[in-house]
Amino acid sequence: MARAFNKKVRPREFSSGDLVLRKVLHITPDSRGKFAYKYDGPFTVKEVFDGGEIILNDMDGNENALSVNADALKKYYP
Template identity: 85%
Template sequence: MEAVLPIEVEIPSMRVLVESKLKEAEWAKQRYEQLNLIDERRLTTLCHGQCYQQRMARTFNKKVRPCEFSPSDLVLRKVLHIASDSRGKFAYKYDGPFIVKEVFDGRAIILNDMDGNENALPVNADALKKYYP
């Protein structure tokens, strides 16, 4: 007794043809119809995937609140814990406050300390949040 793979049951092969005793013309007709339907199934799947992505993007974008920064705003900068800190989960999440000196198009921002010292490297706006004293 031989095992039949599930794929062979869905798309008949010569082995399934011999076992089921179909006529060759009938088998060829069924095979041709299935091959024609493959393109239609691919297009349906592609359309479904694109609709799903659009729905997920729309749902995500509903909750996004754009944050605009302008010069002289007070902001806090997210701390990237590169060095291990002994305080663990009680370490500070944000550093600052800082003053926004300049805002660029690509959401890059140059900050000043409260003393007026300029930070040389720009900071991404995603790592900032407004500070309200």
């Protein structure tokens, strides 16, 4: 069973300079319900750590204070 599951899992590999979208985790009460945006971005990857932790920069070059897990990101292809 584990072998069948592991066959479908695709590892997420990010390197510095990649463009990514960040998943919106907090829905505010004034959001548009099911029509709210699911992803923010694009952001650039500044630094990648071993445990899947990633530090992002926005497109203006400002660093975000909080790091993000790799499972909350997806690559962005313009």
